[in-house]
Amino acid sequence: MADYDIFELGNVVLQSGATLRGAKLAYKTYGRLNASKDNAIVYPTWYSGQHTENEWLIGPGMALDPEKYFILVPNMFGNGLSSSPSNTPPPWDRARFPGVTVHDNVACQYRLVTEKWGIERLRLVVGWSMGAQQTFEWGAAYPQMVERIAPFCGSARTSRHNFVFLEGVKAALTADDAFQGGWYERQPTKGLRAMARVYAGWGFSRTFYRERLDIEGMGFASLEDFLVGFWEGLFLPRDANNLLAMLWTWQHADISANPRYGGNFEMALGAITARALVMPGQTDLYFPPEDSEYEVAHMPDAELRPIPSIWGHCAGGPGVNPADVKFIDEALKALLQS
Incomplete structure (x- = not known):
């Protein structure tokens, strides 16, 4: 039996101009939503990862504690559980699957959060790698809703390199x-x-x-x-x-690539009013700290805290180095208590 649920989105018109017909968003939740609906955390998946591969950062006594918080892990489009080339019926299957942006992903996650549970505020959005790209997008697209963001080993816009x-x-x-x-x-x-x-x-x-x-x-x-x-x-x-x-989604990640910001990257960063903790990997080869430094310099309430690790991009996941897991978890605890 599947250990996740499906949110039926219907036909979704994408930024690319195509329609994702009968779109499905797979997700799993951990913990319970409280009566005031103010303990929700969104924790998107990463490149090729599925919700189970996010679980290394969830557990009792950890920052993402399901005994305290309602933690939602939405599966990114294309990962094989949400609508993907491998599970979409013809004629939009396999090589015909339309290009889906990070903006498209987060807009559908927003629908899940608001339409299914009526959540108006998110305590935190957090993610690694492409999950970090979705985290930045949440902050820029829905600044009135997101209280805190913690993107680690990711970027608000994919660099040319x-x-x-x-x-x-x-x-x-x-x-x-x-x-x-x-x-x-x-x-x-x-x-x-x-x-x-x-x-x-x-x-x-x-x-x-x-x-x-x-x-x-x-x-x-x-x-x-x-x-x-x-x-x-x-x-x-x-x-x-x-x-x-x-990979197409990753290459086209840009929080300013929408009518709201019109490609003005600095404006989009400046609109992220959430308290932000940006954690690049100190030795990450494709999300280098200098990109994060630029992002933080243009965000109104952001702190840069590099992960002091020689594990490169994998300092951020998926839970391969216990010392890095501890660093990230402790940072998230402090952020949630702020």
């Missing part, structure tokens, strides 16, 4: 002859393995590899064991078209 990194990921995946332009009958496993190898050079820092933490910290027998066991093992179970759909 980050865009190029993703082009390499995309090229590796689609170069497999089995991909067939997205109309494959079986998963393009060579492409998925190649994609994993490209990703491996970016997800962790140079110092992580220099210190041999793949062996000393994660218990793999060799570098090759790590590349196969961790990285190929991460992406091989995923659907290739789903990965490409979420």
Whole structure:
């Protein structure tokens, strides 16, 4: 049995101009909504991740404590549970799945929060990586509703360098002859393995590899064991078209790319009135701290607190390094108490 619920959105007109017909938003909740409806937290998923892969930051005694808070984890479009290339019926299935932006994702999450539960205020929105992009979007799109945001290892707008990194990921995946332009009958496993190898050079820092933490910290027998066991093992179970759909979302992330802000990035950042704790990974290779510094400088109530870790982007998740988990959890506790 599925451990999540589905919110039926009907036909959703997207920023791309296409319509996502019969759109479905998969979600899971942890804890109970109180009578005053003021204990809600939204915690979106990350690139390729599903709600269960967010659970490392949820638990009794942690900042995201289901005994205190009502924690909603919405699954991003394209992740295989919400509407995705792999589960959308023809003619919009597989390679025809329309481009969905971060703005589209959050607008549908807003509908879930308000239409299903009648929630008017969110105690916190928090997320890692693409979850952080959705967190920034929540703050800019619904400033009157969001009290606090805590994006970590992510950005309010995808940088040009980050865009190029993703082009390499995309090229590796689609170069497999089995991909067939997205109309494959079986998963393009060579492409998925190649994609994993490209990703491996970016997800962790140079110092992580220099210190041999793949062996000393994660218990793999060799570098090759790590590349196969961790990285190929991460992406091989995923659907290739789903990965490409979420990659498109990532590349087009920009909190100002909407009629409200008209592409004025600084205006969009300035509209985030929520108390913000922005936590970049100190050694993150594609969401570097200097991007976060710029964002925080243009937000009215924001603090920059880099995660002091050599685990690169994966300092932020999915729960691979206990010291980083502790740092993030303690920071969230302080934010929620503020």
